[in-house]
Amino acid sequence: MVDKIRSLLESNPEIHAWKLVHKYTRSDQLYLSFNDREAERCSHTASTQVTLFTRHRNTKGQYLQGSTFFEVPENDSRLEQRIDNAIARSRLQNNEPYDLTPSGLTYPEFNDADSEICQNPEKVLKQLETRLHDRAASYAKLSIPSSEFFLTYEKQRFLNSNGIDVDAERTKILWDIVLLYRLNGEESEFWNIFSRQGLSYFHLESDFEDFVTYAEDATHTAIPKSGKCPVIITGDALHILFQYFIFHSAASSRYNNAALFKPGAPVLKNAPAGDPLTMFSNPQHPGGSASYRFDGDALPGKRIPIIENGVLRQYWATKQYADYLGIEPTGDFGNIEISSGSTPWNDLIKATDRVILVVQFSTFDPQPIAGDFMGEIRVGYEYRANGEVIPLRGGSISGNVAVSMENCRFSKEMATFDHYYGPRGVRFESIQVAGE
Amino acid sequence: MIIDPREFSELKNHLSEAVSDLEKKYSYAEAFFSEEEGLSIGVSDKETNINEIPARRGVVLNIFNGSYSCEIATSDTSEKGIASIVKNACATIPLTPEKYTLDPGNRLTRDFISSFKQNPSEIDLPSKLAELESIRQKTQHMSKRVVSTFVRYSEKVSRKIFVNRHRQLTQQLLRTACVPVVIVSDGMSSKINHAGNGKTAGYEIVNISDSILNQMVEEAESLLGIPPVEPGVYTLISGPGLSGVIAHEAFGHGVESDLFLKRRAKAVEFMGKSVASPLVNLYDSPAWPGEAGSYFFDDEGVIASETCIIEKGILKRAITDHRSSVLLNLPRTANGRRESFAKKVYTRMSNTYFGRGAQPLDDMIQSIDRGLFLPKGSNGMEDPKNWGIQAESPYAVEIKNGKLTDRKFAPIVITGFVPELLKSISMVGPEIEFEGMGICQKGHKEQVHVAIGGPFMKMRARVG
Numbered sequence: 001m002v003d004k005i006r007s008l009l010e011s012n013p014e015i016h017a018w019k020l021v022h023k024y025t026r027s028d029q030l031y032l033s034f035n036d037r038e039a040e041r042c043s044h045t046a047s048t049q050v051t052l053f054t055r056h057r058n059t060k061g062q063y064l065q066g067s068t069f070f071e072v073p074e075n076d077s078r079l080e081q082r083i084d085n086a087i088a089r090s091r092l093q094n095n096e097p098y099d100l101t102p103s104g105l106t107y108p109e110f111n112d113a114d115s116e117i118c119q120n121p122e123k124v125l126k127q128l129e130t131r132l133h134d135r136a137a138s139y140a141k142l143s144i145p146s147s148e149f150f151l152t153y154e155k156q157r158f159l160n161s162n163g164i165d166v167d168a169e170r171t172k173i174l175w176d177i178v179l180l181y182r183l184n185g186e187e188s189e190f191w192n193i194f195s196r197q198g199l200s201y202f203h204l205e206s207d208f209e210d211f212v213t214y215a216e217d218a219t220h221t222a223i224p225k226s227g228k229c230p231v232i233i234t235g236d237a238l239h240i241l242f243q244y245f246i247f248h249s250a251a252s253s254r255y256n257n258a259a260l261f262k263p264g265a266p267v268l269k270n271a272p273a274g275d276p277l278t279m280f281s282n283p284q285h286p287g288g289s290a291s292y293r294f295d296g297d298a299l300p301g302k303r304i305p306i307i308e309n310g311v312l313r314q315y316w317a318t319k320q321y322a323d324y325l326g327i328e329p330t331g332d333f334g335n336i337e338i339s340s341g342s343t344p345w346n347d348l349i350k351a352t353d354r355v356i357l358v359v360q361f362s363t364f365d366p367q368p369i370a371g372d373f374m375g376e377i378r379v380g381y382e383y384r385a386n387g388e389v390i391p392l393r394g395g396s397i398s399g400n401v402a403v404s405m406e407n408c409r410f411s412k413e414m415a416t417f418d419h420y421y422g423p424r425g426v427r428f429e430s431i432q433v434a435g436e
Numbered sequence: 437m438i439i440d441p442r443e444f445s446e447l448k449n450h451l452s453e454a455v456s457d458l459e460k461k462y463s464y465a466e467a468f469f470s471e472e473e474g475l476s477i478g479v480s481d482k483e484t485n486i487n488e489i490p491a492r493r494g495v496v497l498n499i500f501n502g503s504y505s506c507e508i509a510t511s512d513t514s515e516k517g518i519a520s521i522v523k524n525a526c527a528t529i530p531l532t533p534e535k536y537t538l539d540p541g542n543r544l545t546r547d548f549i550s551s552f553k554q555n556p557s558e559i560d561l562p563s564k565l566a567e568l569e570s571i572r573q574k575t576q577h578m579s580k581r582v583v584s585t586f587v588r589y590s591e592k593v594s595r596k597i598f599v600n601r602h603r604q605l606t607q608q609l610l611r612t613a614c615v616p617v618v619i620v621s622d623g624m625s626s627k628i629n630h631a632g633n634g635k636t637a638g639y640e641i642v643n644i645s646d647s648i649l650n651q652m653v654e655e656a657e658s659l660l661g662i663p664p665v666e667p668g669v670y671t672l673i674s675g676p677g678l679s680g681v682i683a684h685e686a687f688g689h690g691v692e693s694d695l696f697l698k699r700r701a702k703a704v705e706f707m708g709k710s711v712a713s714p715l716v717n718l719y720d721s722p723a724w725p726g727e728a729g730s731y732f733f734d735d736e737g738v739i740a741s742e743t744c745i746i747e748k749g750i751l752k753r754a755i756t757d758h759r760s761s762v763l764l765n766l767p768r769t770a771n772g773r774r775e776s777f778a779k780k781v782y783t784r785m786s787n788t789y790f791g792r793g794a795q796p797l798d799d800m801i802q803s804i805d806r807g808l809f810l811p812k813g814s815n816g817m818e819d820p821k822n823w824g825i826q827a828e829s830p831y832a833v834e835i836k837n838g839k840l841t842d843r844k845f846a847p848i849v850i851t852g853f854v855p856e857l858l859k860s861i862s863m864v865g866p867e868i869e870f871e872g873m874g875i876c877q878k879g880h881k882e883q884v885h886v887a888i889g890g891p892f893m894k895m896r897a898r899v900g
């Protein structure tokens with residue numbers, strides 16, 4: 001199919017440029033409930049995604065560009081018609097022109113695919129099931145009402161009209177796990193969902209131990225008192241926390257007049273009282289779920305400094321927006337890498353009165369443009385000055401990322417959570433808590 | 437975009453043959469096909485983007501081997517592709533001792549097409565672009581603090597075929613969305629706001645009045661620099677959007693019966709008992725016409741109808757998928773849904789909403805000495821095991837001495853214990869409205885179209 005599409009695109013004089021991505025995805029899934037299998041699934045999908053570009057002149061003689069995306073499913077019988085429709089659509093767009101990525105670039109030898117998942121996913125699923133049951137067997141008060149494993153293998157081939165023809169493979173394990181812990185006739189629940197690139201980054205046993213602790217602690221939780229206090233955020237919420245900084249440092253946001261940050265200027269209104277922010281886009285972090293060999297324009301994955309010591313060093317830019325702004329393209333944003341602070345974890349959780357550690361929110365979705373955030377505490381701990389540690393569930397925190405970041409500290413210890421690589425915890429000194 | 441259902445004939449025959457072949461070995465099999473077709477258009481002050489919506493076309497064969505479901509899904513929908521799955525399935529899927537049986541339902545063959553006023557296919561693309569650009573330009577010039585505007589439009593036909601030994605059903609659902617978005621800034625901070633909606637409807641959805649656009653811009657400006665709310669327990673009034681978030685998160689997810697099977701829902705202990713104020717009625721209905729979560733049959737071939745979940749404060753019924761209804765001996769409802777052919781069926785909501793009451797909004801406001809008015813909802817999260825709830829609202833307006841004041845607070849999050857929250861409902865408005873873009877996840881995955889709504893409601897809740 002790829003060769004046929006390529007040939008039709010190349011032979012059409014109305015098409016100025018094109019890129020296409022052929023994707024094959026295999027997903028093997030296992031659904032367990034208590035000691036039973038609920039379902040097994042296997043899904044194979046293939047499609048070719050085509051973007052074609054046309055150019056035309058306006059009345060002033062300037063070149064304008066149109067581009068449009070369409071997907072060619074397997075067994076598609078309307079390919080020629082799709083191309084004609086796409087040309088007609090693209091001619092209705094009067095966008096600034098930009099050039100596609102040239103050939104001749106060097107791509108990192110970056111292996112983002114786990115060989116066991118590629119070669120024998122059924123065997124891997126059976127092994128994961130056994131490992132889970134073995135680990136759970138030592139906990140009499142524990143049951144596992146739901147454990148869903150998704151193994152995904154994806155192979156991608158990218159071609160464009162400048163002669164690029166590159167490919168990449170990647171794998172992912174996604175685990176959706178629920179634990180029930182029974183104590184004195186009452187059951188408490190812990191639920192988590194996360195993904196890792198491959199088996200070497202998937203620590204089922206140690207993660208499971210943590211989850212059991214959270215489930216057990218959930219049997220005797222309190223709701224925090226209302227008021228302001230230091231709050232530490234850790235875990236998977238960290239990969240969403242920095243969306244405000246990613247949005248306002250994007251060339252696309254700058255182009256659309258929506259970016260608040262300017263190169264060379266501080267990203268916060270007031271000078272930070274705590275640790276300044278240093279942020280990289282890192283598409284090559286081993287095991288990161290946003291790692292890539294090349295991005296959607298076939299730009300090679302590179303680690304790029306975006307914010308250094310609280311100052312915007314450069315916008316991150318895809319090829320399109322880099323051309324629009326006349327800057328170097330950095331490639332699409334990869335994993336979020338945040339530099340560590342100097343405070344050891346044990347000092348970070350020290351309280352003069354109380355410190356709240358949030359391990360998991362019910363949902364946490366900071367608004368990327370305004371930076372407002374709010375979240376109910378699903379799993380948390382209150383560390384008190386007298387050494388007491390109280391498990392928390394319920395109540396909420398709220399604030400604004402840009403304001404809160406003016407007085408925060410990063411842990412010295414680093415950790416990877418999904419597509420985040422950075423301090424294990426971020427401590428905000430004054431956060432509004434709504435509770436009892 | 438809508439095609440003649442006769443075009444499905446060949447594929448339906450292939451699927452029927454596949455089911456028949458599989459049932460020579462297994463006690464139950466069914467086939468499901470889904471695909472999407474349509475356009476998305478985005479206009480901003482600097483760019484126009486017109487793209488096709490990814491087709492996501494494929495078939496899944498679901499084979500029950502006696503104790504669990506085995507599914508093979510493929511994007512190869514050819515006769516040869518489907519036959520190859522059948523062969524592969526029969527060779528690899530083991531028969532196991534029968535733990536329960538699945539019911540194919542009574543015989544039914546139907547083709548359904550959703551209704552709309554204006555067919556998007558009958559309006560040419562330049563006219564659509566001109567109309568969307570006109571909406572954007574009006575918004576752009578409504579205030580000097582507007583820094584960016586864009587309009588997102590999509591038209592999508594979702595086509596589905598369900599086949600088992602007794603049923604051959606097809607449906608085509610036209611879903612259209614038009615969402616103008618504004619970003620305002622004072623140079624130091626920014627706020628975003630949107631209007632519009634996504635529904636099972638046609639091009640008529642693009643008809644957005646100037647007053648709605650003006651309200652969107654004024655609302656965004658009014659949020660610049662506003663303070664956070666003092667945390668505490670408040671008497672508050674929820675607008676239809678927030679009422680909908682509460683309905684969806686509090687009792688929608690809480691009565692998804694696949695969670696009953698997993699002992700993940702506290703609601704199972706309260707069937708037939710009081711869980712809310714007697715003023716509260718709560719429904720889920722894919723048969724409600726024209727909303728984002730409307731459909732004619734679910735992805736397991738059950739015809740859509742209304743389920744009354746709470747009646748006068750009493751928890752009456754759960755929503756079910758096929759497996760859960762059999763294992764729990766509960767009536768089947770049309771709530772077995774997949775994100776696409778490539779994903780599994782779970783029990784999922786459709787259009788979930790509180791029923792109407794009789795008290796007008798003005799009476800609610802006048803009845804409050806000190807409280808908050810939360811006209812909109814934005815997001816939320818369920819916790820069916822503990823009956824916790826998180827419901828978010830972009831802002832709150834102060835109510836003092838029975839009147840709305842000019843003071844606003846943001847951001848706003850409501851948390852609490854679901855029965856406590858629902859039992860505190862003391863007034864319910866007479867009009868039901870649906871709001872939102874209509875997407876729901878199970879946990880943090882498996883997206884399906886839903887709608888949420890209800891009337892204005894007065895309640896007590898913890899606000900932060």
